[in-house]
Amino acid sequence: MIVAFHRGTAEADVQTVVRTLETRGLRTARSSEPRRPILAVVDSVPDDVADTLEAHALVERVERPRGTWRRVDRAFRDSPTVVDVGGVPFGGPGITVIAGPCSVEGKEVIEEVADVARRAGAHVLRGGAFKPRTSPYAVQGRGAEGLRQLKAAGDGAGMPIISEIMDAAHLSAFVDAGVDCLQIGARNMQNFTLLKAVAGAGIPVMLKRGLSATIAEWLQAAEYLAAFGAEGIILCERGIRTFETATRNTLDLTVLPLLRQWTHLPIVVDPSHAAGIPALIPPLSRAAVAAGADGVAVECHPRPKEAKSDGAQALLPGELSTLVAEARVVGAAVGRSFAPRERGAHAS
Numbered sequence: 001m002i003v004a005f006h007r008g009t010a011e012a013d014v015q016t017v018v019r020t021l022e023t024r025g026l027r028t029a030r031s032s033e034p035r036r037p038i039l040a041v042v043d044s045v046p047d048d049v050a051d052t053l054e055a056h057a058l059v060e061r062v063e064r065p066r067g068t069w070r071r072v073d074r075a076f077r078d079s080p081t082v083v084d085v086g087g088v089p090f091g092g093p094g095i096t097v098i099a100g101p102c103s104v105e106g107k108e109v110i111e112e113v114a115d116v117a118r119r120a121g122a123h124v125l126r127g128g129a130f131k132p133r134t135s136p137y138a139v140q141g142r143g144a145e146g147l148r149q150l151k152a153a154g155d156g157a158g159m160p161i162i163s164e165i166m167d168a169a170h171l172s173a174f175v176d177a178g179v180d181c182l183q184i185g186a187r188n189m190q191n192f193t194l195l196k197a198v199a200g201a202g203i204p205v206m207l208k209r210g211l212s213a214t215i216a217e218w219l220q221a222a223e224y225l226a227a228f229g230a231e232g233i234i235l236c237e238r239g240i241r242t243f244e245t246a247t248r249n250t251l252d253l254t255v256l257p258l259l260r261q262w263t264h265l266p267i268v269v270d271p272s273h274a275a276g277i278p279a280l281i282p283p284l285s286r287a288a289v290a291a292g293a294d295g296v297a298v299e300c301h302p303r304p305k306e307a308k309s310d311g312a313q314a315l316l317p318g319e320l321s322t323l324v325a326e327a328r329v330v331g332a333a334v335g336r337s338f339a340p341r342e343r344g345a346h347a348s
């Protein structure tokens with residue numbers, strides 16, 4: 001249950017309500033919403049307590065829970081959350097583009113891709129260093145060295161970086177390298193030990209939707225992050241497993257208007273891992289922006305045939321530039337601006 005007090009309610013009065021709830025064994029969480037006090041009661045609320053809260057003179061509204069999540073529920077904030085990734089905002093008025101190779105393949109290639117991404121107008125550089133490969137014989141990633149190479153390339157281009165973490169034991173490597181956003185991949189969406197570990201790292205987290213996860217399961221995973229202290233959480237729809245085999249996965253754009261009602265978190269769409277086919281990625285990106293995505297995440301490579309992973313779905317540099325330009329146009333048509341690249345030291 002979420003309890004929003006009237007603006008200007010005194011802190012002492014809020015604390016009185018919190019203590020009363022505690023005497024009934026009910027735990028609360030406090031929203032970071034600056035305009036008014038908002039509490040979530042994380043345990044299920046008995047009817048008599050719910051009735052008392054609803055009738056309380058200082059309470060403006062009470063929302064009954066939709067699921068077991070509370071902190072990520074739309075009602076927990078008045079306005080949507082904006083997540084700052086190394087100076088780049090996700091959420092708010094702008095559309096943000098994440099671009100880069102599937103995996104970091106070495107210093108020269110990642111610097112080349114960073115330059116491509118920067119010139120195209122992308123905001124955040126992606127690249128996997130610890131890769132969740134379906135085959136144990138496929139390239140597994142360059143590990144901590146790859147993170148350092150990604151960071152150096154991002155710094156050179158004036159772009160923050162995002163990379164996937166698969167194991168809590170690797171967290172120090174991500175912190176040491178200065179990774180700006182931790183990606184939880186689809187395969188680890190419900191790795192609750194990992195979620196708890198990354199939540200406390202003080203670094204924003206992008207949580208990809210699990211291969212066969214329902215929206216409720218996805219939000220419950222996001223709630224783990226929020227409950228264990230994550231400040232910045234971004235959701236990423238990357239396609240789900242369906243009966244269809246013509247594409248790698250099925251991109252579920254339904255989540256965009258639906259999650260707008262259910263959560264205050266920003267939502268990014270990754271059409272690369274959804275479609276797996278380069279020609280489908282630009283139209284799906286346009287559709288995602290039109291349907292309300294806060295950003296898109298795409299894979300690109302200067303020479304896709306040489307890519308060590310996911311080359312078959314990588315966009316060419318020119319295709320990335322067109323995609324970013326189209327995201328800008330479609331975004332404008334639906335009332336979104338293009339987020340400025342605030343760290344863009346090299347405007348071209």
Ligand code: PEP
Pocket residue numbers: 102128132164184185186187208238273
């Ligand atoms: C990736 O982003 O490189 C990746 C492996 O994505 P997903 O977890 O969505 O499969």
Ligand code: MN
Pocket residue numbers: 102103273299309310
């Ligand atoms: Mn990939």
